[in-house]
Amino acid sequence: MCGIVGYVGRQEALPILTEGLRRLEYRGYDSAGIALHRAHKLAIFKACGKVREVISTLPKRIRAHTGIGHTRWATHGVPSDVNAHPHCDSEGRIAVVHNGIIENAASLRDQLLAQGVRVVSDTDSELLAHLIARVDADRLDDAVRTVLRSITGTYGIAVLDTAHPEEIVIARNGSPVIVGIGDGETFVASDSAALVRYTQKVVYLEDGEVARLTASGYEVTTLDAAPIARAPDAIEVSDGSYEKAEFDHFMAKEIHEQPECIRRTLRGRLDKRFHSARLDGLNLSANALLGFKRIKVIGCGSAYIAGLLGAKIVERLARIPVDAEAAAEFRYRNPIIEHDTLYLAVSQSGETLDTLVAIDEIQRKGGTVRGIVNVVGSSIARKCAGGIYLHAGPEIAVVSTKTFVATLIAFTLLALYLGRMRDLSPSDGRRLIEALEALPAQVSELLERESDYRRLAARYARYDHAYFIGRNCGYALAMEGALKLKEVSYIHAEAYPASELKHGPIALVTEHTPTVVLIPDDDLAERNLASIEEIKARRGPVLAIIQNPDHAASADDHVTVPAMHELLSPIAMLIPLQFLAYFAAIERNCDVDQPRNLAKSVTVE
Ligand code: G6P
Secondary structure, eight states: OEEEEEESSSSOHHHHHHHHHHGGGGOSEEEEEEEEEETTTEEEEEEOHHHHHHHHHOSSSSOSSEEEEEEOOOSSSSSSSSTSEEEOOOOOEEEEEEESSSSTTHHHHHHHTTTTTOOSSSSSSEEEEEEEESOOSSSSEEEEHHTTTTTOOOOOEEEETTTTTTEEEEEEBBBBBBBEEEEEEEOOOOOOOGGTOOOOOEEOOTTTTEEEEEEEEEEEEEEEOOOOOOOOOOOOOOOOGGSSSSSSSSHHHHHHTTTHHHHHHTTTTTEETTTTEOGGGGGOOOHHHHHHHHEEESSSSHHHHHHHHHHHHHHHOOOEEEEEHHHHHHHHHHOOOTEEEEEEEEEESSSEEEEEEEHHHHHHHTOOEEESSSSOHHHHHHSSSSSOOOOOOOSSSSSSSSHHHHHHHHHHHHHHHHHHHOOOOOOHHHHHHHHHHHHHHHHHHHHHTTHHHHHHHHHTTTTTTEEHHHHHHHHHHHHHHHHHHHHOOOEEEEEEEEGGGGGGGGGGGGTTTOOOEEEETTTTTHHHHHHHHHHHTTOOOOOEEEEEEETTTTTEEEOOOOOTTHHHHTHHHHHHHHHHHHHHHTTTTOOSOTTTOOOOOOOOO
């Protein structure tokens, strides 16, 4: 979703800003722009389209040492040159980039129009520039604070003022803003991806904070101008995590990183003495954990689906009821929050607003919530008083692959931990630990069969519709397989519990509608094979993902994955589904890493 980058210091700002914008591209966007301080004037370059299109409009060299940039994902107003950020006031004195949504934009717009201000774009963000310009204050940060006190909604902003050419004022409420500290230079970004190349020293702004950045440092205050002391943190990730290396796409790179991700999520967390797991980050005593009668998982998109699968894994081993719900559905139904329920918020980015607001709702009602999060120091990680970090490393492709797998590993560890506190036997605990340790090598073997998946994808990419079916964990996996395929290849794909096919969707099964059937080698396999017969009787093509070679019989095509611990089978079966989506997208010439309309991290409601 929208991204912010900014620089003030001795170096030329332009190359730093354009590089930052490229690093933000993965979040998903539809337009981009830059504002620079140049000879007491603002130079603004912005356009609808890709970052390279903005860069192509730039003069070769612009001497400027302070500037801000933005990638926009349209919310108020269609993607267009005029709606792209930065936005300026009518005099061209103030430039603003903004992530988030101003909720009282309509009344602010009316006020400005009534005062004779010409508003040129359809955005809520432009209003901020006019409002800041109209405050009579000597200091830019004073003007920004005054305006923000009249705003409702979410924002991460960066502001330039020609009257203060060597500073940037930033502020945060619900949309991340990170300050990067350099030597005689200061950076700002909404995502550390745009910073790691230059500095590992960062300061995370909290909601309701404003900061003034100059080449020599930063001053953080509240909206009421009370100073706040904030020491820098270190970011762990290196610059290399944001490069494609030898791969054509980040999605392929991240699929291939999965064996290593599994090892990283497991590292230091297997307790071989007690055949259990170590999850100290949860910050919950054994006594507190034993007191929970239920677990409720919330998340959005793939994080929600990983939660659905995780719920089944934990319920199976820990023998307590667990269910998962889409975070936005949960928050909007005035949920009953129970004190003996442990709430788990799943999020790769740790910034998804629907999930964040759901956490607020739980905490406001006195519930206990913990995070299962990838990005260290992200808003969700900080809001929950503990949790399980995935340690999967940065995920750049918009669609989730390696963090989905890492989330399943985190749930499996939790299942083992809670199970061993309750009635899971030591020998069953040991069996699962051995299976977890064997998993990275088994996934590596599956990754080596890329050419098989490519051949299959070429065959199935010519269809415009597809079904994915499975039972129990297989159904949740079918949801993820269908979501991946539609996200990257734009093939219309739907998931159903296999048993539901005959209750409606089978009406659409013809020789033009293939079905992917997930058949783990479990006691439901026979039922899944019966579903294949129903589809074949309607001449529907079938691609079966199987574990037992005997289950290939009536499918048109199949992929066999190795037999393994039943709780880990979904991870193995996921690999061909990820590749099916990836190669189908390539067959159909789609933008694999940045599918249309999608954003990596959805920071609006
Ligand atoms: C967006 C992304 C999805 C992701 C979802 C949740 O919709 O396109 O790939 O699964 O957000 O993101 P989170 O960062 O909370 O896991």
